[in-house]
Amino acid sequence: SGEYFLNVHFLLEYNFVGKTSFGMSIFNLSNAILGSGILGLAYAMANTGIILFVLLLTSMAILSAYSIHLLLKSAGVVGIRAYEQLGNRAFGRPGKILAACIITLNNIGAMSSYLFIVKIELPHIIQGLLPDNSDYWFVDGRYLIIIISVLVILPLALMKRLGYLGYTSGFSLSCMVFFLISVIYKKFVTECPGEHSYNKTVPTESIYNSTDGMCEAKLITINPQTAFTIPIIAFAFVCHPEVLPIYTELKNPSKKRMQKVANISILTMFVMYLVTAIFGYLTFYGNVKSELLEMYSKKDTLMLCVRLAVLIAVTLTVPVVLFPIRRAVLQLLFPDKPFHWVRHISIAVCLLFLVNLLVIFVPNIRDIFGFIGATSAPSLIFILPGIFYICIVPEEQEPLKSRPKIQAIAFVTLGFIFMIMSITFIIIEWVTGKKTSGGH
Numbered sequence: 376s377g378e379y380f381l382n383v384h385f386l387l388e389y390n391f392v393g394k395t396s397f398g399m400s401i402f403n404l405s406n407a408i409l410g411s412g413i414l415g416l417a418y419a420m421a422n423t424g425i426i427l428f429v430l431l432l433t434s435m436a437i438l439s440a441y442s443i444h445l446l447l448k449s450a451g452v453v454g455i456r457a458y459e460q461l462g463n464r465a466f467g468r469p470g471k472i473l474a475a476c477i478i479t480l481n482n483i484g485a486m487s488s489y490l491f492i493v494k495i496e497l498p499h500i501i502q503g504l505l506p507d508n509s510d511y512w513f514v515d516g517r518y519l520i521i522i523i524s525v526l527v528i529l530p531l532a533l534m535k536r537l538g539y540l541g542y543t544s545g546f547s548l549s550c551m552v553f554f555l556i557s558v559i560y561k562k563f564v565t566e567c568p569g570e571h572s573y574n575k576t577v578p579t580e581s582i583y584n585s586t587d588g589m590c591e592a593k594l595i596t597i598n599p600q601t602a603f604t605i606p607i608i609a610f611a612f613v614c615h616p617e618v619l620p621i622y623t624e625l626k627n628p629s630k631k632r633m634q635k636v637a638n639i640s641i642l643t644m645f646v647m648y649l650v651t652a653i654f655g656y657l658t659f660y661g662n663v664k665s666e667l668l669e670m671y672s673k674k675d676t677l678m679l680c681v682r683l684a685v686l687i688a689v690t691l692t693v694p695v696v697l698f699p700i701r702r703a704v705l706q707l708l709f710p711d712k713p714f715h716w717v718r719h720i721s722i723a724v725c726l727l728f729l730v731n732l733l734v735i736f737v738p739n740i741r742d743i744f745g746f747i748g749a750t751s752a753p754s755l756i757f758i759l760p761g762i763f764y765i766c767i768v769p770e771e772q773e774p775l776k777s778r779p780k781i782q783a784i785a786f787v788t789l790g791f792i793f794m795i796m797s798i799t800f801i802i803i804e805w806v807t808g809k810k811t812s813g814g815h
């Protein structure tokens with residue numbers, strides 16, 4: 376009867392006519408791509424050098440567009456409108472559960488990275504507004520995220536539908552443009568922080584970071600932190616669970632039209648990412664931290680506004696990212712049960728509690744980017760779309776030995792290589808990095 380229910384559901388949904396224009400869909404998808412990932416890109420560039428970074432960013436953008444092609448083609452065969460349903464179509468219930476779990480993991484990671492920005496930046500904002508530099512309890516980020524979670528995020532997460540979603544996406548996109556312009560401007564008025572501390576003894580973070588050369592642009596460089604580059608870039612391009620819903624909403628939908636939406640969005644974000652990374656890197660060079668905003672002066676009014684803008688955008692995005700997790704959890708634990716407020720509320724409370732706990736104990740946003748970028752991002756971008764494509768497009772249409780399928784197999788393999796490589800390197804970096812920094 377579950378299957379029958381699903382079919383009726385599908386038939387009803389087939390009458391659904393998308394109403395979103397081409398331009399608006401580009402806007403929505405760009406918003407799905409753009410997030411906290413942009414703050415880590417300058418750090419990634421500092422640890423690869425300009426040339427290697429540009430190569431990696433370009434490759435990831437192209438592969439990300441190809442992945443959307445695979446998703447659209449699989450969805451086109453049967454008219455599917457959600458990532459999890461593709462899993463269901465390919466492998467039945469286990470496939471659906473797998474997809475739901477990976478999306479849950481990914482979105483918990485995204486939520487953590489957003490709250491992490493609040494933890495780091497809100498104290499700076501408050502301190503910027505205070506006349507003195509004293510350490511009040513309310514400039515402690517750990518307390519602040521709990522307060523923000525309870526007072527702002529939880530009420531929004533309790534709404535039945537996120538009606539304000541359309542407004543915030545416009546707002547967060549404009550915040551990021553403001554951020555981008557400020558990063559470019561700051562490059563020309565900021566001196567590299569290492570420039571005057573040459574003679575002081577600066578405690579170096581690792582044996583590879585010598586103070587000299589900290590203020591020059593490197594074209595290619597490799598160090599232990601290079602391990603985080605591919606995960607950070609992959610994290611920044613994740614938008615794949617959003618692609619099919621946006622496709623369903625598109626006016627006059629066709630695969631070609633949606634691919635165009637995807638290509639334009641990815642290209643735009645690619646340019647934004649590249650400009651942020653280059654100008655952020657050329658401001659602070661080797662000193663840049665994994666959260667770019669942290670580098671800027673704490674007493675500067677322009678940067679105070681940028682911080683505030685990014686902070687509001689990020690805070691309003693947390694409930695948006697929470698909704699798909701709750702949907703996945705509800706589908707896994709309580710399938711076929713009707714809406715109930717107790718479930719709706721308790722899942723949100725538990726998720727927020729978990730994410731707060733995570734963010735309080737994680738020392739560095741790099742570790743969130745790294746972990747999510749090494750596990751769920753390659754799964755969502757490479758492995759699942761490739762496998763779904765191979766399973767869903769029938770053998771009669773495209774035999775396993777045809778070119779598109781072989782390409783898809785290669786794509787999945789690449790995803791596994793990225794995943795295993797990133798996980799290994801990151802574990803090595805975590806273990807040895809702890810050792811060299813005295814294990815705190």
Ligand SMILES: NC(=O)CC[C@H](N)C(=O)O
Pocket residue numbers: 407408409410411412413481482484485610611612613614747
């Ligand atoms: N893992 C994600 O969902 C990442 C979302 C988005 N690409 C970002 O940069 O924040």
